[in-house]
Every structure is written in C-alpha cells, then in structure tokens.
Amino acid sequence: MDAVRRLSSGKGVVIFSKSTCCMCYTVKVLFNELGVNPMVHELDQSPEGKEIEKALIRLGCSTAVPAVFIGGTLIGSTNEVMSLHLEGSLVPLLKPYQTTLM
Template sequence: MEKVMGLASEKGVVIFSKSSCCLCYAVKILFREIGVDPLVHEIDQDPEGREMETALARLGCNDAPVPAVFIGGKLMGSTNEVMSLHLSGSLIPMLKPYQN
C-alpha cells in the first residue's frame, strides 16, 4: 500500500496500468489527447505488481484494479469513473495544472 501511495504522488497525474490492457491504453490516450503526460506504472512489468494490484483493490479499485488513475495524489478511479468525469466536463478542469 505504501509503495502504491508513494508512486501515486510522484507526479500530478499517475496511471497504474497493464501493458496488455485495452482499457488502460484508451485511458492513456485520453490523457495524452487532453495534453497531459501522465506517469505510467505498468504493474505487469514490476516484480511487485501482484502486491500493487492487491493494494489498488484495497484502495477502492474493485471492478478492475487497472487502470487506476490518480490526480494530485488522489485516486479518481478506473475507466468508468474517468470517462464519467470526462463526459460530465469535470475532468479537464482537474487536469489544467498538469497540461503541457
């Protein structure tokens, strides 16, 4: 849990992902199109990936542990939550401080 929270606050926008996950890919593309270069942690390429996945589930990523999106060190959620924020117009204002 400590490792996940430490990594989640390394940069303004952090995404925990799996390299083979199509939903993770879609979320990463969304952020890049908005003009944000997120810090991406591919947990399937990390020796502690299983522990990180468990920690993400404990933090509230119950449906799917990835993608797990953190903005300003706060867990925003997975694909459904991020897309809901985007469709409601709430995501871009949150990302303003982190846009290129």
C-alpha cells in the first residue's frame, strides 16, 4: 500500500497500467486526447508490480488495471473514468493538469 500511495501522489494524474492491456491503452489515449500527460506505471514491467496489483485491489479497484488517480485520489478503473467522462465530470477534474488547451 505504501508503494501505491507514494507512486499515486507523484504527479497530478497517475495511471497504473499493463503494457498489454487494451483497456489501459484506451484510458491512456483518452487522457492524452483531453490534454493530460499522466504518469503511467506499467506494472508488468515493474519488479514490485504484483504487490502493487494486490494493493490496488485492497484499495477497492474492481480490476487492478487500469487504476486512475487524480490529485492523489483513486478515481477507479475504466468504467468509472468513462462514466465520469460521459456525464461531463472528468474534464473539470483534469483541468488543473491539462497541458494543452481544449
């Protein structure tokens, strides 16, 4: 859990991902299209990846990846991110972290 807290607070938008996960890819593309350059931690390429996955599940993630944190707060996985986006609540959350104007 300490590794998740440390890594998720390192930047405004953090995504825990796996390089081979299509849903992770989708979330990363969405954030890039919204003008956000998230910090991405590829768990399949990290020595502590398995432990981080277990910690994410304990934190309440329905699936370990993608796990999205905004401002140090766990937002959730693909379903939660897409739901926020469809209801118009995601962009306001991302506004402080956007690097390009929309």
